[in-house]
Amino acid sequence: MRLDELSKLRLVPGEEVCVLEEFLPGNGTYEHEGIVRSTVVGRPLIDLDLRVVEVRPASDRVYMPAVGSVVYGIVSLVKDEYALTRIYCDAKCRKYLTTFTGILYVSQISDTYVKSVYELVRPGDVVKAKVLSDTPPYRLTLKERQLGVVLAYCSSCGARLIKHGNALSCPACKSSENRKTSPEYSNIKCV
Numbered sequence: 084m085r086l087d088e089l090s091k092l093r094l095v096p097g098e099e100v101c102v103l104e105e106f107l108p109g110n111g112t113y114e115h116e117g118i119v120r121s122t123v124v125g126r127p128l129i130d131l132d133l134r135v136v137e138v139r140p141a142s143d144r145v146y147m148p149a150v151g152s153v154v155y156g157i158v159s160l161v162k163d164e165y166a167l168t169r170i171y172c173d174a175k176c177r178k179y180l181t182t183f184t185g186i187l188y189v190s191q192i193s194d195t196y197v198k199s200v201y202e203l204v205r206p207g208d209v210v211k212a213k214v215l216s217d218t219p220p221y222r223l224t225l226k227e228r229q230l231g232v233v234l235a236y237c238s239s240c241g242a243r244l245i246k247h248g249n250a251l252s253c254p255a256c257k258s259s260e261n262r263k264t265s266p267e268y269s270n271i272k273c274v
Protein backbone atom coordinates (compact mmCIF):
# COMPACT_ATOMS: atom_id res chain seq x y z
CA MET A 84 0.00 0.00 0.00
CA ARG A 85 1.21 3.49 -0.79
CA LEU A 86 2.09 5.72 2.14
CA ASP A 87 -0.39 8.50 1.33
CA GLU A 88 -3.19 5.94 0.99
CA LEU A 89 -2.23 4.40 4.31
CA SER A 90 -2.28 7.72 6.16
CA LYS A 91 -5.83 8.44 4.92
CA LEU A 92 -7.28 5.24 6.33
CA ARG A 93 -9.88 5.44 9.03
CA LEU A 94 -9.54 2.22 10.94
CA VAL A 95 -11.75 0.20 13.23
CA PRO A 96 -10.54 -2.40 15.75
CA GLY A 97 -9.28 -5.58 14.07
CA GLU A 98 -8.90 -3.94 10.68
CA GLU A 99 -5.69 -4.49 8.73
CA VAL A 100 -3.29 -1.55 8.76
CA CYS A 101 -0.41 -3.07 6.77
CA VAL A 102 1.79 -6.15 6.63
CA LEU A 103 4.69 -6.60 9.02
CA GLU A 104 7.20 -6.16 6.20
CA GLU A 105 5.95 -2.60 5.67
CA PHE A 106 5.79 -1.30 9.23
CA LEU A 107 6.24 -2.61 12.76
CA PRO A 108 3.27 -2.48 15.15
CA GLY A 109 3.23 0.56 17.45
CA ASN A 110 0.70 1.97 19.91
CA GLY A 111 -2.91 1.20 19.01
CA THR A 112 -1.98 -1.83 16.92
CA TYR A 113 -1.22 -5.52 17.26
CA GLU A 114 0.37 -8.06 14.96
CA HIS A 115 -1.08 -11.45 14.11
CA GLU A 116 0.36 -13.82 11.51
CA GLY A 117 2.31 -11.08 9.78
CA ILE A 118 -0.57 -8.60 9.59
CA VAL A 119 -0.58 -5.37 11.64
CA ARG A 120 -4.11 -4.58 12.80
CA SER A 121 -5.70 -1.70 14.68
CA THR A 122 -6.96 -1.99 18.26
CA VAL A 123 -8.89 1.29 18.15
CA VAL A 124 -11.04 3.52 15.96
CA GLY A 125 -8.60 6.02 14.54
CA ARG A 126 -6.03 6.98 11.93
CA PRO A 127 -2.58 5.56 11.24
CA LEU A 128 0.48 7.62 12.07
CA ILE A 129 3.75 6.50 10.53
CA ASP A 130 7.27 6.96 11.82
CA LEU A 131 9.44 6.41 8.75
CA ASP A 132 12.73 6.50 10.70
CA LEU A 133 11.70 3.75 13.10
CA ARG A 134 9.50 2.04 10.47
CA VAL A 135 6.65 1.92 13.01
CA VAL A 136 2.95 2.50 12.49
CA GLU A 137 0.69 3.51 15.34
CA VAL A 138 -3.02 4.21 15.33
CA ARG A 139 -4.15 7.36 17.07
CA PRO A 140 -7.62 7.04 18.60
CA ALA A 141 -10.13 9.37 16.92
CA SER A 142 -11.28 10.53 20.35
CA ASP A 143 -7.85 12.08 20.96
CA ARG A 144 -9.00 14.92 18.80
CA VAL A 145 -11.21 17.15 20.92
CA TYR A 146 -14.56 17.58 19.26
CA MET A 147 -15.48 21.28 19.32
CA PRO A 148 -18.20 23.59 18.00
CA ALA A 149 -17.56 24.98 14.51
CA VAL A 150 -18.75 28.07 12.66
CA GLY A 151 -22.23 27.48 11.25
CA SER A 152 -22.94 24.47 13.45
CA VAL A 153 -26.03 24.27 15.62
CA VAL A 154 -25.49 23.62 19.31
CA TYR A 155 -27.43 23.39 22.55
CA GLY A 156 -26.48 25.40 25.61
CA ILE A 157 -27.75 26.28 29.06
CA VAL A 158 -27.99 29.99 29.84
CA SER A 159 -25.86 30.72 32.88
CA LEU A 160 -25.96 34.52 33.09
CA VAL A 161 -28.15 37.23 31.59
CA LYS A 162 -27.36 40.94 31.32
CA ASP A 163 -29.09 43.59 29.22
CA GLU A 164 -26.43 43.43 26.50
CA TYR A 165 -25.60 39.71 26.42
CA ALA A 166 -26.15 36.27 27.89
CA LEU A 167 -23.57 33.62 28.66
CA THR A 168 -24.31 29.97 27.92
CA ARG A 169 -22.62 26.67 28.56
CA ILE A 170 -22.60 24.80 25.24
CA TYR A 171 -22.87 21.07 25.97
CA CYS A 172 -23.86 19.24 22.78
CA ASP A 173 -24.25 19.56 19.03
CA ALA A 174 -27.40 19.45 16.85
CA LYS A 175 -27.39 15.64 16.94
CA CYS A 176 -27.20 15.65 20.74
CA ARG A 177 -23.59 14.44 20.72
CA LYS A 178 -22.13 15.71 23.98
CA TYR A 179 -18.84 17.58 23.94
CA LEU A 180 -16.13 16.27 26.28
CA THR A 181 -16.30 19.53 28.14
CA THR A 182 -18.68 22.49 28.03
CA PHE A 183 -17.74 25.58 26.04
CA THR A 184 -18.70 29.17 26.82
CA GLY A 185 -21.04 30.78 24.34
CA ILE A 186 -21.94 34.46 24.26
CA LEU A 187 -25.24 35.70 22.92
CA TYR A 188 -25.43 39.42 22.24
CA VAL A 189 -28.76 41.23 22.39
CA SER A 190 -28.51 41.99 18.65
CA GLN A 191 -28.47 38.23 17.86
CA ILE A 192 -31.70 37.24 19.57
CA SER A 193 -34.36 38.35 17.12
CA ASP A 194 -34.78 40.10 13.78
CA THR A 195 -36.83 42.72 15.58
CA TYR A 196 -35.36 45.21 18.06
CA VAL A 197 -34.75 43.81 21.52
CA LYS A 198 -33.81 46.24 24.29
CA SER A 199 -32.57 43.71 26.85
CA VAL A 200 -31.66 40.03 26.55
CA TYR A 201 -33.78 39.46 29.66
CA GLU A 202 -36.96 40.16 27.64
CA LEU A 203 -36.56 36.95 25.64
CA VAL A 204 -33.89 34.77 27.31
CA ARG A 205 -33.44 34.00 31.00
CA PRO A 206 -30.98 32.10 33.21
CA GLY A 207 -31.58 28.33 33.19
CA ASP A 208 -33.12 28.36 29.69
CA VAL A 209 -31.87 25.75 27.25
CA VAL A 210 -31.22 27.33 23.86
CA LYS A 211 -30.70 25.93 20.39
CA ALA A 212 -28.21 28.33 18.78
CA LYS A 213 -25.99 28.68 15.74
CA VAL A 214 -22.26 29.29 16.19
CA LEU A 215 -20.83 32.46 14.58
CA SER A 216 -17.15 32.31 15.60
CA ASP A 217 -14.53 29.58 15.67
CA THR A 218 -12.89 30.17 19.04
CA PRO A 219 -14.29 30.37 22.58
CA PRO A 220 -16.18 32.25 23.83
CA TYR A 221 -18.28 31.20 20.85
CA ARG A 222 -20.55 33.96 19.56
CA LEU A 223 -24.07 32.60 19.13
CA THR A 224 -27.23 33.62 17.31
CA LEU A 225 -30.89 32.73 17.85
CA LYS A 226 -32.14 34.71 14.86
CA GLU A 227 -33.21 31.93 12.53
CA ARG A 228 -36.69 30.50 12.80
CA GLN A 229 -35.66 27.06 14.07
CA LEU A 230 -33.37 28.54 16.70
CA GLY A 231 -34.31 29.79 20.15
CA VAL A 232 -35.26 28.62 23.61
CA VAL A 233 -36.15 24.92 23.66
CA LEU A 234 -36.82 24.62 27.38
CA ALA A 235 -37.55 27.24 30.04
CA TYR A 236 -38.54 27.33 33.69
CA CYS A 237 -40.89 29.70 35.49
CA SER A 238 -39.07 32.71 36.96
CA SER A 239 -41.46 32.71 39.93
CA CYS A 240 -41.81 29.05 40.94
CA GLY A 241 -39.32 27.09 38.81
CA ALA A 242 -41.86 24.82 37.09
CA ARG A 243 -41.27 23.87 33.48
CA LEU A 244 -43.06 26.37 31.22
CA ILE A 245 -45.52 25.10 28.62
CA LYS A 246 -45.82 26.63 25.16
CA HIS A 247 -49.21 27.87 23.93
CA GLY A 248 -48.85 29.44 20.51
CA ASN A 249 -46.16 32.07 20.92
CA ALA A 250 -46.48 32.40 24.70
CA LEU A 251 -45.10 30.34 27.55
CA SER A 252 -47.17 29.77 30.64
CA CYS A 253 -46.57 28.14 33.99
CA PRO A 254 -48.83 25.16 34.82
CA ALA A 255 -48.21 25.72 38.56
CA CYS A 256 -48.58 29.44 39.25
CA LYS A 257 -50.31 30.39 35.98
CA SER A 258 -47.92 33.25 35.21
CA SER A 259 -46.90 33.79 31.59
CA GLU A 260 -43.48 34.69 30.22
CA ASN A 261 -41.93 35.69 26.95
CA ARG A 262 -39.09 33.94 25.19
CA LYS A 263 -37.67 33.73 21.70
CA THR A 264 -38.72 30.10 21.35
CA SER A 265 -37.71 27.48 18.82
CA PRO A 266 -40.51 25.50 17.07
CA GLU A 267 -38.89 22.52 18.81
CA TYR A 268 -39.75 23.87 22.26
CA SER A 269 -40.00 21.01 24.81
CA ASN A 270 -39.51 18.51 21.99
CA ILE A 271 -35.75 18.05 22.32
CA LYS A 272 -34.29 14.75 23.49
CA CYS A 273 -30.97 16.05 24.77
CA VAL A 274 -32.17 18.42 27.50
Ligand SMILES: [Zn+2]
Pocket residue numbers: 237238239240241242253254255256257258
Ligand atom coordinates in the same frame (compact mmCIF):
# COMPACT_ATOMS: atom_id res chain seq x y z
ZN1 LIG B 1 -44.68 29.33 38.06
